[in-house]
Amino acid sequence: MKKDSGSDFKRELTVGEVAERSGIAVSTLHFYETKGLIRSNRSRGNQRRYPRAVLRRVAVIKVAQRTGIPLAEIQSALSVLPDDRPLTVEDWGRLSKTWRQQLDGRIAKLTSLRDQLTGCIGCGCLSMRDCPLRNPYDVLGSAGTGPRLMDPSGSVDDAENAPGA
Amino acid sequence: MKKDSGSDFKRELTVGEVAERSGIAVSTLHFYETKGLIRSNRSRGNQRRYPRAVLRRVAVIKVAQRTGIPLAEIQSALSVLPDDRPLTVEDWGRLSKTWRQQLDGRIAKLTSLRDQLTGCIGCGCLSMRDCPLRNPYDVLGSAGTGPRLMDPSGSVDDAENAPGA
DNA sequence: ATAGAACCTCAACTATAGTTGAGGTCAACA
């Protein structure tokens, strides 16, 4: 039977209640706790008791995860904030601005890749010499480590297409 | 000392040569082989020997990975193609079209998320009732499993913001 | 008081994408 706890608003929440309200599995809440993303008080019998602020906190975690931020980074971003009161509008503003910027970056990378892919569909090139897909970081001409031609003299490029292969 | 193998173009490549030319670690090439992404012939002494076509194949694998396609999916897309000749323009056209569509989808999802995030910066809402970030799948009103309000009567929504918390 | 749902910890397991190391073999150059 479910507890009829509808009326006392300030009661702390059990892990099951947080799970149900947030859509996050109990095991995941445990896991987040080990990672320092959330914190719990304990009942006399050592059961987790959460301030309601945790609901907003996990909502923020979920959003951040959707943007592709790894948990460790979310943790460090949240670690400066108190975990016993809901995030303020300012907290959220700061976090969401940072994360949106990162999201912008990811979108830009993928968009550029998409455009390159569009340009290369049907061209069949994948040429080491000039294909942007194949040479994404402008490696040729750099002096660093990484992929490079074995024999810089002659038409070594795309030797896999050499006749007779 | 490096073998001076610059002249015989049709010779098969050793795993080290493929690694150097493709920018992929030897261990990763081994790994790809266990996953069925590439294949090798063996020398009398059981060393891997690759047809030059493998270079194009791994180039395609790298591009697909950059778009976020998991290896298993890349494997199944490549599995229908012969691995002893370079991918044709048509092969590449088919693959890249499919992958670009998936990339389009990923970009669209992230862009929509970015727009929601932009809209929510500073609003501080994260409201279960109407925040698109918090309720991304239109869960309220659906009859399925998943996160839901514990007490559908009354202003339970965002109870974590209730006074006195 | 007691049944049973919900909770606890800890270890092991899943999946993805590899890397690292031990112990041993091969190949090519001198």
Added chain:
DNA sequence: TGTTGACCTCAACTATAGTTGAGGTTCTAT
């Protein structure tokens, strides 16, 4: 022929993000 770098397999390990299960305890409604 000998040396040495490159190669071989297999197992174990890394990291991320969790899930599952065993074995035991707590909470709460009746």
